[in-house]
Structures are given as structure tokens and as C-alpha cells.
Amino acid sequence: MSLPVPSSLTPSKVSSFKECAYAFRLAVIDHVPQPVNSLTLKGTLAHRCLDRLYFDFPPESRTLEVARDIFHQVWDDAKINGELKQLEECESGPVDLDSLADDTMFLIEQDFIAENPQQVTALGTELQLEARVGDMTLRGIIDRLDLNPDGTITVTDYKTGRMPGVMQEHDRLAGVYFYALLCEQVLNVIPDTVQLVYLRDATRIISKPSKQSLSALLNKAGAIWKAVRTACEKDDFRPKPSRLCGFCNFKVLCPTQSTD
Numbered sequence: 460m461s462l463p464v465p466s467s468l469t470p471s472k473v474s475s476f477k478e479c480a481y482a483f484r485l486a487v488i489d490h491v492p493q494p495v496n497s498l499t500l501k502g503t504l505a506h507r508c509l510d511r512l513y514f515d516f517p518p519e520s521r522t523l524e525v526a527r528d529i530f531h532q533v534w535d536d537a538k539i540n541g542e543l544k545q546l547e548e549c550e551s552g553p554v555d556l557d558s559l560a561d562d563t564m565f566l567i568e569q570d571f572i573a574e575n576p577q578q579v580t581a582l583g584t585e586l587q588l589e590a591r592v593g594d595m596t597l598r599g600i601i602d603r604l605d606l607n608p609d610g611t612i613t614v615t616d617y618k619t620g621r622m623p624g625v626m627q628e629h630d631r632l633a634g635v636y637f638y639a640l641l642c643e644q645v646l647n648v649i650p651d652t653v654q655l656v657y658l659r660d661a662t663r664i665i666s667k668p669s670k671q672s673l674s675a676l677l678n679k680a681g682a683i684w685k686a687v688r689t690a691c692e693k694d695d696f697r698p699k700p701s702r703l704c705g706f707c708n709f710k711v712l713c714p715t716q717s718t719d
């Protein structure tokens with residue numbers, strides 16, 4: 460029996476399908492809920508703080524003091540809306556909320572070392588873009604779109620994990636290139652630069668997309684979309700064991716992880 464085809468392709472779906480089709484099926488098609496953990500919640504809260512810093516405040520007002528105030532508001536909201544409680548329910552051991560708060564604040568402060576927030580002209584944050592190309596819909600949420608002094612634009616994506624090794628750098632850039640492709644398709648503008656801001660390491664990885672690189676990416680996205688459709692038609696999503704299994708939320712459902 461064929462399975463329903465996902466409504467769109469996003470950077471995370473592309474990497475999920477490439478990493479393990481079985482995990483992709485459980486997450487994207489079966490919608491198996493995934494537990495919250497400290498790492499993902501920290502990332503969510505840091506993104507939320509930076510979104511407010513760059514969207515709600517003009518460049519000259521973006522100081523560390525303002526960022527700390529924003530963090531306290533975001534943290535209080537997470538308490539009120541139950542996100543912190545949900546984390547405590549999902550984690551197997553006790554959760555050190557003080558460390559989580561300190562570490563999240565640390566990530567936000569690191570942004571002031573990685574870049575100068577007072578020199579950024581943000582055209583938008585958490586920008587949702589969607590493009591229909593042939594029979595596929597490409598979709599993505601851009602962390603921040605910046606206007607450069609020369610009138611060009613830069614796509615910025617925050618990363619809260621460790622910086623990748625040289626071998627993985629290309630894979631990590633694929634996501635932000637996907638956003639550049641969306642800018643080309645939706646805004647009819649190729650960004651001058653894309654940048655990954657690694658908050659923990661206060662480091663930026665910057666790259667310049669070209670028409671050719673985006674055209675190649677569009678071809679790759681088309682090939683992945685075709686593979687996803689075929690897998691849905693044949694109900695054929697195979698597990699692909701790798702070192703990533705150690706971080707997989709679906710281990711208990713995975714036939715390769717049987718403890719018999």
C-alpha cells in the first residue's frame with residue numbers, strides 16, 4: 460500500500476531522508492512524536508531570543524543588557540507555557556534548569572563575539588518562504604535575512620551545536636544554501652552570501668552561492684523529492700544504521716536496534 464507523500468521538502472527533511480529513510484518515515488509520514496531534550500530546547504530558546512533581539516530592536520539598541528533582558532522574558536515564558544515542565548517530564552534523569560539557563564544565555568552572548576549586532580540590518584527574522592517548482596514544494600524558515608551596505612543580501616542561520624569538522628562542513632552548508640535557493644525562487648534574488656553562525660564557538664562560516672551552485676542544488680532537491688515519492692509509492696523506507704543511531708529518537712521502533 461502506498462503512503463501519503465509529504466506536502467513539502469525542507470532542509471531538515473532532505474538531511475533526514477539522506478541520513479536514514481526509516482527515521483524520516485517515522486518522523487515525517489507517521490508523525491511519531493519526538494521527546495523534548497535539553498539540547499533541542501536550548502536551541503529553540505536561543506533562536507527565540509535572537510529573533511527578538513534582531514526583529515524587535517533597531518541596531519543601535521542591540522546591547523548585551525537588552526539581550527539578557529530578552530533572555531529572562533523568554534525563560535519566564537517557557538516556564539509559563541509549560542516547555543520547561545515538559546522537558547522535566549521527558550528527560551530520564553533530573554534536569555539542571557540553572558545550567559540550562561546559563562548555557563542558553565552563554566549562546567546568546569557568544570553572538571556578540573561572532574558578529575556585531577549593532578552593524579546588522581535585519582530585513583526579517585524567522586522568515587517563512589515557500590516555492591512551487593514543478594511538482595514539488597520547497598519550504599523553509601530563514602533565521603535572519605540581512606541587508607548588506609552595498610544593497611545585497613545575506614542569509615544567516617544560527618547553529619547551537621559544535622562546529623563541524625571540515626568533512627561535515629559541506630553538509631551543514633547545504634541547509635543554508637537551500638534557503639538561498641528559496642530566496643532566488645521566491646524573491647528573485649540570489650543572496651551575495653550565506654553564513655552559519657556557530658554560537659558556541661562564536662564563529663561564522665561564510666560562503667557565496669552562485670547561480671550554478673543553486674541550479675545544482677535544485678537538481679539534487681528534485682532527485683531527493685523523486686526518491687521520497689518512490690519510497691512512498693512502494694512503502695519502502697529502509698533503516699540505515701550509522702553513528703547517528705546513538706542520537707536517534709526512534710531506536711525502540713527500529714528493527715536494526717533489536718536487543719533480542
Ligand code: SF4
Pocket residue numbers: 479481482698699700701703704707708709710713714715716
Ligand atoms: S536507530 Fe539508526 S537505523 Fe534505526 S531509525 Fe534511527 S537512525 Fe535509522
